[in-house]
Amino acid sequence: MRALTILLLVVLGLSACGDYENRGGLKAYLGDFGDVLVVIDRDLWEGDFGDSIKILFTDYVPAIMPAQGQFDLEFSTPENFKGSAKRFRNVLHIDIGDKLNNQKPTITTSKSEYALDQIVVYAKAKTKEDMLNLLSNRYKDIINRVNDEEMERKQKLLSFRQDSSVLETIERKKGYTMIVPSSYKVLIDSGNVLWVNKVSSVRQDDLEKYTVRDIVISTYEYESEEMLALENILIKKNEVLRAITFDDSNNTFIRHQEKHDPTVRIISGGNDYKMEIRSLWTKEGAFQGGPSIQYIQLDYDNRRIIHADARVYAPGNYKREMIRELEAIIKSITPINTKE
Incomplete structure (x- = not known):
């Protein structure tokens, strides 16, 4: 102290x-x-x-x-x-x-x-x-x-430094708005999946260390309350991550780390359902992993779930403020009513 x-x-x-x-x-x-x-x-x-x-x-x-x-x-x-x-x-x-x-x-x-x-x-x-x-x-x-x-x-x-063209594309193609700092680059923009990424370096203990921050946002049709159960959310997370991170040259892919119990916070309920999940991720077939924060919200007007999954890869670095940055970004996601 x-x-x-x-x-x-x-x-x-x-x-x-x-x-x-x-x-x-x-x-x-x-x-x-x-x-x-x-x-x-x-x-x-x-x-x-x-x-x-x-x-x-x-x-x-x-x-x-x-x-x-x-x-x-x-x-x-x-x-x-x-x-x-x-x-x-x-x-x-x-x-x-x-x-x-x-x-x-x-x-x-x-x-x-x-x-x-x-x-x-x-x-x-x-x-x-x-x-x-x-x-x-x-x-x-x-x-x-x-x-x-x-x-x-x-x-x-x-919100001070953003690429307006990226924001306009997300709003037009994905049907939601969000904060995307200009330091983040779009890796995948396909169908209902958006993947943005930031690679940077930090100095800690007199060493230069590289960090990677990833945010994957997927949307899918809302059919029943069961889809919002923790087990089903994690299954969906693994499906999306495997589809976009699978490397057939060495059979590696990113998934939820099942050995660590998630910490869940229900932020709001009903038609405005929002949930936060903090857990670990791992790279199957490789020695990589780190913290993850997910933000799931029910977009009731558009009958869909917006599932944001953010993760940090920064071995040996302190990660509290990195996770805070990712949390701020994914919790800025605001759906646009496309059914009007």
């Missing part, structure tokens, strides 16, 4: 998003993706209670190696939560004390309170025991809320 300093906040914030003001007078938030500032009394933070908080909110991101926590935590006392500290992008404000009287433990959120597009989560309880129970029961909700906000911020950044 890193101690919070104003200098660190300013450096991180300026590198991440600049120091402009919006029309309402709010300045930009400070900090990097995945940073969370915990505002709490020092004696609580440095004791067993603080250790419990750190364990909850640095829980591992599913299906990535090397392992990374959900967040990088910073710390501030309530007295020091002022000036630039108040502009931190994600804030978890923990308030424990008798002054809360008989108030039930609560969690509330505030958007753009001290900085533009900032999120502040307030957790209030009368005792440490009440607070631990509250956060133990709700920490996943907080993680999802903050990560959803980070995903939307990432979408804004990615």
Whole structure:
């Protein structure tokens, strides 16, 4: 864990998003993706209670190696939560004390309170025991809320540089819109399948390492709710990937890694059904693999399923932010009603 300093906040914030003001007078938030500032009394933070908080909110991101926590935590006392500290992008404000009287433990959120597009989560309880129970029961909700906000911020950044001709082609031929940064190239555009790819290099531990990010989007007719069951989604994923990645010269192809249990999140239901799946992929017949994130949405008006499957190949690299980028892209997919 890193101690919070104003200098660190300013450096991180300026590198991440600049120091402009919006029309309402709010300045930009400070900090990097995945940073969370915990505002709490020092004696609580440095004791067993603080250790419990750190364990909850640095829980591992599913299906990535090397392992990374959900967040990088910073710390501030309530007295020091002022000036630039108040502009931190994600804030978890923990308030424990008798002054809360008989108030039930609560969690509330505030958007753009001290900085533009900032999120502040307030957790209030009368005792440490009440607070631990509250956060133990709700920490996943907080993680999802903050990560959803980070995903939307990432979408804004990615939308600045796009190839308009690619976007127009996707809209015309595929019947949906999406963010496609200009750094991504189209590998396959055939029928109901679109495959875009980005190859880049990152410097880590004084070594230059190459990374590959792939997004495969397929659409198919929606016939029954059973098609949205996890088992059937994974079967469809394997069918699509085998069809486009099979190499008959060495009998290799990409598929879902069955030895790893997927982490599933149902985002919405009914006619607006959306599901997120985090898992691993592997290359059959080769020693390759990595994390995968899928985003499945029911396009009810057009009676079809839009199935986006994104994966990272980056041996030895930290992948949390690579997966976040892919998540931002595939969750930008918006169907166009072609039945009108």
